[in-house]
Amino acid sequence: MHHQVFDLFFKATLATLEMVFASAAIAVLFGLPLAVLLTITRPGGLWPVRPIGRLLGIVVDLTRAVPFIILLVVLIPFTRFVMGTALGTAAAIVPLSITAIPYFARIAEVSLREVSPELIDAVRAMGATRTKVVRSVLIPEALPGLVSGLTVTLVTLISASAMAGVVGAGGLGDLAIRYGYQRFNTVMMLWVVSILVVLTILVQIVGNAVSARLRKNFT
Amino acid sequence: MQNTGVAEANEMLKVEGLSKIFNGHYALENIGFSVHRGEIVGLIGRSGAGKTTLLRCLNGAENLDSGHVLVEGKNLSVLKERELLALRQRIGLVFQGFNLLQSRTVAGNISLGLEILGVPKKERQQRIQELIHLVGLEGHETKYPSQLSGGQKQRVGIARALAGHPALLLCDEATSALDPEATTSILALLETINKELGVTIILITHEMDVIRRLAHRVLVLDQGRIVEDISNELLNRGEAKHALTRSFISRENVEDMEAAGYASSGF
Numbered sequence: 001m002h003h004q005v006f007d008l009f010f011k012a013t014l015a016t017l018e019m020v021f022a023s024a025a026i027a028v029l030f031g032l033p034l035a036v037l038l039t040i041t042r043p044g045g046l047w048p049v050r051p052i053g054r055l056l057g058i059v060v061d062l063t064r065a066v067p068f069i070i071l072l073v074v075l076i077p078f079t080r081f082v083m084g085t086a087l088g089t090a091a092a093i094v095p096l097s098i099t100a101i102p103y104f105a106r107i108a109e110v111s112l113r114e115v116s117p118e119l120i121d122a123v124r125a126m127g128a129t130r131t132k133v134v135r136s137v138l139i140p141e142a143l144p145g146l147v148s149g150l151t152v153t154l155v156t157l158i159s160a161s162a163m164a165g166v167v168g169a170g171g172l173g174d175l176a177i178r179y180g181y182q183r184f185n186t187v188m189m190l191w192v193v194s195i196l197v198v199l200t201i202l203v204q205i206v207g208n209a210v211s212a213r214l215r216k217n218f219t
Numbered sequence: 220m221q222n223t224g225v226a227e228a229n230e231m232l233k234v235e236g237l238s239k240i241f242n243g244h245y246a247l248e249n250i251g252f253s254v255h256r257g258e259i260v261g262l263i264g265r266s267g268a269g270k271t272t273l274l275r276c277l278n279g280a281e282n283l284d285s286g287h288v289l290v291e292g293k294n295l296s297v298l299k300e301r302e303l304l305a306l307r308q309r310i311g312l313v314f315q316g317f318n319l320l321q322s323r324t325v326a327g328n329i330s331l332g333l334e335i336l337g338v339p340k341k342e343r344q345q346r347i348q349e350l351i352h353l354v355g356l357e358g359h360e361t362k363y364p365s366q367l368s369g370g371q372k373q374r375v376g377i378a379r380a381l382a383g384h385p386a387l388l389l390c391d392e393a394t395s396a397l398d399p400e401a402t403t404s405i406l407a408l409l410e411t412i413n414k415e416l417g418v419t420i421i422l423i424t425h426e427m428d429v430i431r432r433l434a435h436r437v438l439v440l441d442q443g444r445i446v447e448d449i450s451n452e453l454l455n456r457g458e459a460k461h462a463l464t465r466s467f468i469s470r471e472n473v474e475d476m477e478a479a480g481y482a483s484s485g486f
């Protein structure tokens with residue numbers, strides 16, 4: 001591959017990785033507490049305050065119902081407000097995070113719900129506060145599942161980040177649009193697709209390995 | 220009438236007029252008994268009799284529909300949430316299903332009991348070692364529950380329950396998930412804990428044999444009521460009054476016979 005072209009791909013891949021991992025980090029930061037709240041506010045849960053659970057559930061589901069491509073456009077003013085611009089890699093992190101937060105929250109919620117209610121009840125009966133139960137029981141016991149959920153979120157973010165190229169987000173999606181689509185450069189397009197596929201497979205392999213490692217001690 | 224100070228100090232637990240209603244039915248009805256410090260009391264009854272519910276009431280995990288529970292003279296119903304959490308830490312709990320964290324090692328699971336008590340990190344290590352020694356799990360510190368036998372898991376559960384030097388240990392079918400050998404070893408451990416640490420023990424079971432081997436006294440629960448409250452001594456002399464108590468004893472004999480190789484007739 002030509003040196004300049006390689007450079008182009010290298011930079012684009014880095015930009016994609018930056019977008020994907022930054023938004024995944026934000027998704028965990030906000031999505032995990034959200035998932036915890038969704039879980040513990042269920043009837044019979046650790047903190048069964050139904051109105052809060054219902055309200056959060058509605059917000060999460062509404063956000064998830066909006067197609068990403070529409071969210072990208074709708075969020076432009078918000079992105080401009082937060083980042084000062086709606087263009088570029090950093091700006092793309094805003095819409096990507098906004099879709100990834102509820103997405104991860106719902107996936108994480110499934111894992112958290114699988115933690116034995118009897119165990120939670122038992123630790124609570126031993127005199128643990130709710131916060132202690134969340135930190136020492138709920139999250140650690142759900143960790144292998146949470147890691148799998150994060151893997152799925154990362155994979156989804158890789159494809160979403162490519163889509164963000166449409167609105168000038170930079171990264172591999174941007175390359176595909178500018179060279180592959182607008183200039184009919186099929187080879188470029190194939191390269192972009194190949195890199196995306198490889199990234200996805202790598203994330204999946206690492207994610208599965210970490211999850212399996214954590215699950216090793218679980219029955 | 221005034222209680223003497225001595226009598227009060229000697230009383231670990233007092234239950235009076237306790238009732239608990241689930242969906243319009245009495246799960247527990249007018250329960251009353253008291254337990255002395257250092258006593259081992261067995262609680263026996265058929266499935267659904269209300270044993271677990273009663274134990275949960277003793278721990279303040281259920282709101283009572285009437286009556287009250289006094290633990291070391293403190294009325295659970297009037298305690299604030301914070302005080303209740305503190306009191307629960309004075310009570311050790313041992314469960315049939317162990318309820319260990321899969322994500323933590325033996326030492327980590329015992330540590331949980333100490334963390335709940337707010338024991339500082341540097342003091343935990345020492346106490347964990349003491350507890351591991353007490354329950355005979357030396358060499359298993361870094362194993363995960365999935366690598367342990369049932370009896371070993373229950374030892375971890377007991378160590379965790381003892382973390383805060385509890386005065387009272389509540390065991391819900393602590394041996395029901397164990398084979399006879401592990402049952403024997405766990406019963407021996409509980410006896411040691413009672414004798415050497417002076418911990419009062421209330422033990423739920425559906426096997427009369429467990430009670431005979433360990434308890435000083437037995438409460439028989441049937442459909443939410445205590446139908447018999449009798450010392451082990453009187454029980455062994457065959458002085459149980461209630462038919463249910465006698466049926467538990469005779470069932471035990473049947474089981475003994477089956478174990479000894481006599482085929483049970485009929486079914």
Ligand SMILES: Nc1ncnc2c1ncn2[C@@H]1O[C@H](COP(=O)(O)OP(=O)(O)OP(=O)(O)O)[C@@H](O)[C@H]1O
Nearest residue numbers: 241242246264265266267268269270271272273425
């Ligand atoms: N949270 C609850 N809500 C409604 N009913 C309940 C609840 N907990 C217990 N019960 C009912 O109360 C009764 C007593 O239950 P409990 O679990 O105390 O019985 P048990 O003696 O421990 O039985 P087992 O030997 O099967 O453990 C049962 O009829 C049960 O269905």
Ligand SMILES: [Mg+2]
Nearest residue numbers: 270271272391
């Ligand atoms: Mg029970």
